[in-house]
Amino acid sequence: MGAILKRSKSLLVLWDSSYTSRLWCMFEIAAFLHGKGPSADAQRHLVACPVFVGPTLLLGHLGLSILLLAFEFSQLPMIPWGTIIICGLCFPCFTALAYVVLEHCRSIDVVQNQVRYFTIEQSLCYCCSCGHTDPLTREPMICDRSILIRCISSWFGSAEQFETLVRHHVMTTLVHQLANNVFSYWRILQAISPLFWLFLDFWIGPIARDFVPVDIVIAAVIFCMMLIPGIVLILLRLSYKFRNLAAGVRQQLMLSVGLVSIGMLLFATLMAADRASAALSWHLCGDRTPGYATLLILSGILSVLLWRCLPLIDAQNI
Ligand SMILES: [Zn+2]
Structure with missing residues (x-):
């Protein structure tokens, strides 16, 4: 196991709330980071992904795909009925998603407190x-803890040095991953990828008539790759900020509704700006493309500022 950890380039932690209470798990993660050395970029080598992310992404993807397919078959115009119906149907799903994200934000506090006071004895x-008796065969079992303590003394110098490493290096690395990297830009893009298929459908008609719909291509890039991920990032930061604002289930649901409402409001404002710039461009130049191009540049600057300049959540300040 030591050789595997030493030669591994990265470690994927499929995390749940019981992870930090288990001695084997903490030993593996500490041994991996210890093997990389103190100068290594721990955030690059260790990836933490909560187990709820997989089913959530899958269900979200499926739900969005079904919704967009239903919209396509209904042949409703995108503005305003298509947008209103999509937002209306998405609202309960987004509220449930916001509730899950708030739960995740609160669980990071729990993890931090668990790891900050970690001891081998209490893990x-x-x-x-x-x-030490097998519940099925009733035969005696070897104690892993005593084997691990011997291994820890050999690898880390002493049990105290191991515990110190866990309480500082492991804690900051794990919390940084859970707070900042669970909903990365690329993961958000994966979740909203069915929207690309909708735009692809919009492209097919003009392309069949030997016409390249530049405005639709730009609109797809603006919304799917810039504005929607930007809105999601703002909502994620707000979720962290207000994670402890509500105590009971009802208050947490209200908070989730509030967060989704902010997201919808931002989306509606950006949609209105998109329509206004297209209309202005049509009025001035007789073509919507310059309006979309301007919006593309502004959205690009805004996205870079958001993803590059918005401070990361610091594990020490949580
Ligand atoms: Zn034991």
């Missing part, structure tokens, strides 16, 4: 929890 081992 869990399966063998110790079942009294």
Whole structure:
């Protein structure tokens, strides 16, 4: 196991709330980071992904695909009925998603407190929890904890040095990953990818008539790659900021509704700006493309500023 950890370039942590209470898990992650050395960029080597992200992305993807397919078959115009119906149907789904994200934000506080006071003695081992007797065969089991303590002394110098490493280096690396990298730009893009298919459908008609719809291509780039990920990033930061604002389930649902409302309001404002710039461009030049091109440049600058300049959530300040 030591050789595998030493030679591995990266470690994927499929994280849940019980992860930091298990001695084996903390040993693996500490051994991996220790093997990379103190000068290595830990954030580049370690990737933490909560287990709820997979099913959430899958369900979100499926739901959005079905919704857009239904919209396509209904043949409703995109403005205003298509947008109103899509936003109306998405609202309950987004509220549930916001609720899950708020839960995730609160769970980071729990993890930080668990790891900050980590001790080998209080961490869990399966063998110790079942009294060193196999529950099926009733045969005695070897204690993993005593084996790990010997290994820890050999690899880390002493149990105290191991615990110090876990409480500082492992804690900051894990919390940074869970706070900043779970909903990365590329993961948001994956989640909204069905929107690209909708735009692809808009492209097909003009392309069949030997006409390249430049304005639709620019609109797809603006909304799918810049504005929607930007709105999601703002909502994620707001979720962290207000994660402890509501105590009960009802208050948390209200908070989720509030967050989704802010997102919808931002989206509606940007849609209105998009329509206004296209109309102005048509009025001045008889072509909508210059308006979309201007919006593309402004959206690009705004996106770069958001993703590059918005401060990351600092594990020490959570
Ligand atoms: Zn044991």
